[in-house]
Amino acid sequence: EAAANEWKVKPSDCYAASGQVIHRSSGKKLGYGELVTAASALTAPKDVKLQKRADYKLIGKPLRRLDTKLKTNGNAVFGLDKQLPGMVYAVIERNPRLRGTIKSVDDAACRKVAGVKDVIRIKMKVHNTYREGVAVIANSTWAAIQGRKALKVEWDDTGFDHVNTAEIYQKMEEDLKTKEGISFRTEGDPDQVLKQAAKKIDVIYQTPYESHSSMEPLNCIANWTGDKVEIWGPIQAPDWIQDHISTEMKIPRENVDVNMTFLGGGFGRKAFTDYTHEACVVSKAIGAPVQIVWTREDDMTQGPYRPGVSYRCEGVVDEKTITAFKVKLSGQNINHWMGAPKDKANDSTAEGLLLPYFKSIKNISIRDIPFETPIPPLWWRSVYASTNGFA
Structure with missing residues (x-):
């Protein structure tokens, strides 16, 4: 009708x-986007x-994936396949503990490794904190990795908790037994029924911290001009x-161009910003x-991880x-690392x-006990739904 009005013809004379x-x-012809404003009125x-x-053309019809041929004949371009003229390669030595800082660097042996071009200190943002590292730049990934092995970095790991x-x-587990936490939902009086x-059933379930471990490890090309x-x-x-990047590097957003290659697996990890930074x-x-x-070892040991969670189910x-x-569940809350209030319930961990289907239970209580560690947490597929579903 909007198109017909534009052309001053009958709607029956038009089709989509x-x-x-x-x-x-x-x-x-007029595209749907061109007609949105007029149609909304x-x-x-x-x-x-x-x-x-x-008359369906797509629904219920077998369709070929557009990427099948590229992925089977080797022409699909993943991140590690991309190359630019004059491009160099780098790996980064990062502190095993996120909040640790660099005390000293001895790069003499590293600079003697064939192919190594330079060694520099860097700092990048991870959630609400900054991670320090030493970047080894070389003419190949292999040379950069070998150069990193020759680095001698002394870290300052004071000023924050060390946990295992x-x-x-x-x-x-102690928190689950001694604290009530923040209420997400309470119906009826489950405490009275339990008493x-x-x-009754009273058990504790635990799920581990999980690395994303996508098939293609993290990688990113940047060309700053x-x-x-x-x-x-x-x-x-x-x-x-x-x-x-606009915020951290203090340049206009329109000056940041992002080109997406094939993903090589992501599971939420490649939505994060540390490796591009x-x-x-x-x-x-x-x-x-x-x-x-990032090597596979970097990926497995540097995080961020899906948070480990402990549950007490009664x-x-x-x-x-x-x-x-x-x-009651006790575990790190991703939203807290991103600035959400720590004294209020949010849907993340619930x-x-x-x-x-929980509406069928007349007496129910779901509570969260905030738990903090220096370990950086992040989404991992269904995030908390996968751990909550297990419990």
């Missing part, structure tokens, strides 16, 4: 196909005549990258295009009916626990 409205006799019809199933897996889960029950930077790589959220920092420092490459089952269910 392939994202356009087309006038039958003249062949004039019209009254929506009450009775809409749907297309006959026999056993201590983390022990503290979580009166002759038989003047006050502009162009980026290539396996990237899930180009708009987030633009915002982050590293590439931009190094490229600006050396005045040349550079490809930052329940009462009476004649096959759940009459009370109380769950994913999968607030589903409609």
Whole structure:
């Protein structure tokens, strides 16, 4: 109708196909996007005549993937395949502890490794803190890796907690037994039902910290020129990258161009901004295009990780009916690392626990006990829904 009004013809003289409205006799075309404003001012019809199933062109039809041929004949360009004229390669020695700083660097042996061009200190942002590192720049990834092995870096690991897996889960379990936490949802009086029950279930479940470990390790090319930077790589959220680089590198957002290659697996990790930030920092420092490459060891040990979580689940089952269910979870909250208030409930850690089927339980309590460590957390596929579903 909007197109018909534009052309001053009858709506019945027009038809829609392939994202356009087309006038039958003249062949004039207008895309849906061009008609949005005019169409939004019209009254929506009450009775809409749907297309006959026999006339469907896409729904229910077998369609070939556009990338199948590229991926089977070797022509698909992943991040590690991309090359630029004059490009160098870099790997970064990072502190095993996120908040540690550099005390001293001895790069004499590193600079003697064949192919190594330079060694520089860098700093990049990870969530709400900054990570220091030493970048080894070389004429190949192999040379950069060998050069990094020859580095001698002394770290200053003072001023923050040092934790290990056993201590983390022990503290979580203690919190589950001694703290009530923040309420996501409470219905009825589960505590009273649990108190009166002759038989109840009271168990603690634990899920581990998980590395994303995507098939293609993290990598990114950055080419810094003047006050502009162009980026290539396996990237899930180009708009987030633009915002982050613009803010951290203090250049206009429109001066950050992001080119997305095939992903090579992401699972949420390649929506994060640290590896692209590293590439931009190094490229600006050396005045040349550079490809930052994370080894598999970097990927597994540097994070960020899907947070490990511990759960205390208490329940009462009476004649096959759940009459009370109380769950408390203790684990790192990704939103807290991104600035969300730590004294208020948010949906992040309750994913999968607030589903409609819990409405059938008259007495229910879901509570979160905030837990902090220096380990950087991040989304991992379904994030908390995968751990909550297990519990």
